[in-house]
Amino acid sequence: MVLLSGPNLSGNELKYIKDCIDTGWVSSVGSYVTDLENSVSKYVGSKYAVAMSSGTTALHLSLKILNIRKDDYVIAPNLTFIATLNAIKYTNANPILIDVDEKSWQMNLDLLEKFLNNKTRQVNGKCTYKEDGKIIKAIVAVHVLGNMCDMLRLVKICEAYNILLIEDAAESLGSKFKGKHSGTFGNVGCFSFNGNKIITCGGGGMIVTNDENIAKKAKHLSTQAKADSFEYFHDEIGYNYRLTNVSAAIGLAQMEQLDKFIKNKHYIKDFYINSFRNIGDITFQAINDDVFSNWWLFTIRSKKQKSLLESLNKNKLQSRPFWIPMNNLPMFKEDLYVTEENISNLIYKSALSIPCSTNINQEELLRVVECIKKEF
Template sequence: MFEKEINFIKSLFPDKKSIALHEPVFKGNEKAYVAETIDSTFVSSVGEFVTRFESMLCEATGAKYAVATVNGTSALHSALLLSGVKNGDLVITQSLTFVATANAIAYCGAEPLFIDIDEDALGLSSSALLIFLEENTTTKDGQCFHNDSGRKISACVPMHTFGHPCRIDEIVNICSEYFIPVIEDAAEALGSFYKEKSAGTFGSMGVLSFNGNKIVTCGGGGAIITDDENIAVLAKHMTTTAKKPHKYEFFHDMTGFNYRMPNLNAALGCAQLEKLSDFVLNKRQLAEIYMDFFKGSGFSFIREPENSRSNYWLCSVLVSDKNIRNAFLDFAHESGVMVRPVWEPMHTLPMYGKCPRGNLPITEKIAARLINLPSGVRL
């Protein structure tokens, strides 16, 4: 039934017996830099590559400061705490996201409040956000409260899904009117731009991920990016067990976390960042090829939103219904081609099923019909 589509995908990756969804490419200085860390013996969270990696992130995104962490989830957890999220608070986000977004909110003792997405960008909808805030919240003394529960809404976490920027400027402006700080979940969006500005640099903080399947990888890793020096200093302190600098004393002045990125991972990341522009160009070329192939078919290719330049971290198509989606997924996997559906929406999971939410018609529509295609850098 889907031989044409699967054979086409195989033709894009002719050197692969089985085709992964998104595997890393190591064709630069990765081995040399990792060997350098081993030779230096500085393989943990102290080392020159961590500093270099943070500097390269600033150069890549235009952010003034970057703080490298062990993964994207730890970066988001720290960013939420730095924004003042406390036990019992609500944090606005989207239901169509990777579970780490909701988990990081839960780590703070807070609860997600789910808002619908835009159909074109797949990220938090600014119009749905505004309607919800107008109809369901009250502001008082520079804070925003949810009317039904009386709980404070202490942050908003929109996600740039699959590298496609959401309408982040509108979201930031709306949240500003309601005294809600914005933390961008840009885990998938390194190398993506909205209105010529890097994803992750619109809110008070942005969060990045460097997991093995991201556009660049450290094996594991994440980062907080920000233009606020005070936030950056505190983020570095908090993620390094909150230890006060001293040549031999161990004094910690707050509850901190062992979230600092090891030098070994940063070395890998530096070599990967040297190739970022090449990776983005390669992946955008792949997106164009997919776009042309699926034109006029029963598959609708998801293009970058207006005013955006996406890294196309994962290329995606929409099909007519869930049955067609599942049939394609089964056929592809039997053929050695790894495709996947989008994540189960957070509001359908047992631990988040009772969280407050707005109406989610677009979320549910997209979740049933979306397929991610193999999207790795082609050598």
């Protein structure tokens, strides 16, 4: 099987893991955790980075630290991976889902602004939903597939309406808007190092922030909120969400190769776009001039989505449909969905992600192209 987006473990991974084993530092304390945090904060340009066991736990803790709780609303795009919405639900808050832009596939900021303008009211410096008076406390912006919306506009919207901003940057390590790294626009940014991401720790995540208190709290809560270095005194309900040293060792070796991985993703993107430019009705995600995307997961749209998926997978070229829009899942059916044309559904019905691992070879790329061309 040619993998959709598999890990590329061709650097110092084994050497660093061996070091963990040789020294016995395999668990949640160790120098690789700190080294990975320093490497990520330096790369993205944030003051702080705190390693987490996954992107999902990074999102959960970020929401928790920003005091999102029962009866709050959190705005999120309707087209995202389930983890974004799960993290909101873990805090007992409710999502307000915003439809996406047809070209970029990111949250539609026109719709967002229209909604905030028409349906909310400021009460004591807080943004409240007119219908029930509940507070809209945060927006989770998701950088879908490594692309980004107009982040400067989004930051301005958040400031104007007194709403906190969390970036679900799980897919966008290496992506920038006007030269500023994803994850560094909001109060907090969350990355994922799951096996299919641009770098992997096996499983892992990272919170980045410029706020010292948020960083300290993230470390505290992710290590069971232990408040005394000797006695088992815990000052609140904490979590076991810290990344292990072995995972961080893999992550550090991966960070050393990140620029190469991004270059490879760009080569793959150029190859596919050139190959499919005039083939049938195939279209691509549009990247605005202000965005540098890491092109994490190459995804095309076509009315032939179903037959393409069938043919690719039959030929052992692992390909996947896009996420089912959140408003179509049973857990979120009752939640508010702000839309005019239900673009999320149009994208879901036509999009498919095709093999684009950073170590895919030319022969495999050609096989994918031939397989797709045959369907037209």
